[in-house]
Amino acid sequence: MDYIDQTGHKITLTVTPTRIISLVPSQTELLYYLDILPIGQTIFCVHPSDKYAKSTKIGGTKKLQLDKIKRLNPDLIIGNKEENQKEQIEELRKTCNVWLSDIHTISDSNNMISSIGDLVNRQDTAQKLINQISIGFKNVLQSNTTISVLYLIWRKPYMAAGRDTFIQDVLHHCGYLNSIEQEDSRYPELTNEQIATLNPMEVLLSSEPYPFKDEHMQELQKTLPEAKISLVDGELFSWYGPRLLKTIRYLNAKKSSL
Structure with missing residues (x-):
């Protein structure tokens, strides 16, 4: 075949x-x-x-x-x-x-799950996983509000997840508005001055590929004194497939504190 x-x-x-x-x-x-x-x-x-x-x-x-x-x-x-x-x-x-x-979107991820399910003759299990992911994100989005966010993946220079990335699509499905989605680059470099101008409501510091720590939160807080800055597990925003089930659980727990 x-x-x-x-x-x-x-x-x-x-x-x-x-x-x-x-x-x-x-x-x-x-x-x-x-x-x-x-x-x-x-x-x-x-x-x-x-x-x-x-x-x-x-x-x-x-x-x-x-x-x-x-x-x-x-x-x-x-x-x-x-x-x-x-x-x-x-x-x-x-x-x-x-x-x-x-893969650039959750829809792409679901299509990948379906295709691999076909390849290995596990169609039923694959479809059940797709249904769980689709319903889970629908519920997260319905119960969240739109918040401008900056998702940083690197330091020196700062680099952020921008347009046409899987991370951005996950952010959108969470009700977030990516503050740099109009940038031409998928992973633009940013100075402290540019970050201050963007003035996002929230900053997410990923654990991968750069391992952001507590001291980096304090560093950025000086640039964005009003923003909420958090360390996040990068796997939850950049891994597609069954890891998204954990992403949904994380977001459901997180949204109650917003």
Whole structure:
């Protein structure tokens, strides 16, 4: 059967794949959620934590161990357009079936869940997960108010999640208004002066890729004395798939304090 991935690439599978390698943490977690045990995953695929130690590691998301991957003889490799390197994906495609996601929105994430459910013959479980995510975010949005927010992912220089990013779509689904969504760059650099001019009501400091700490909250509070500044688990805003269930629970708990 032919399958078209989210980049428009076609792969052909004659049987349901059983030797699957995942190149992306979010999608590794999805495979386990669907009761599929991958034969290889990256060093960053840390969830579920109880499976990590015994899993076979095949390098990082952008530094894959191509020879090791080929020796594992997978019948399917699942990756992501943004998180993996184009050159390495092209090399793997010479000998392996590679299915790529391309995710900018929660809708894209749900489509990815559905597609992987089809690939591994777990359609019912995948659809139940999609329903939980869709209903969960609908309830969060209905009970929240619009708040201007700045979501920072890096320091020195400050960098924020902007337009056409998965993080922004999650923020929108939470009832937040991204204060830099009109910027041309997806991840613009910002000075303290620019941040002060934006004057968001709330600033979210992500735990990844930059590990913001308490002292960074105090640093920014001097620039934005009236803003509410919080440290947040970056996985809850940037991981797609089943991690979004935890995002919904987090937001439901958080909204009561706003």
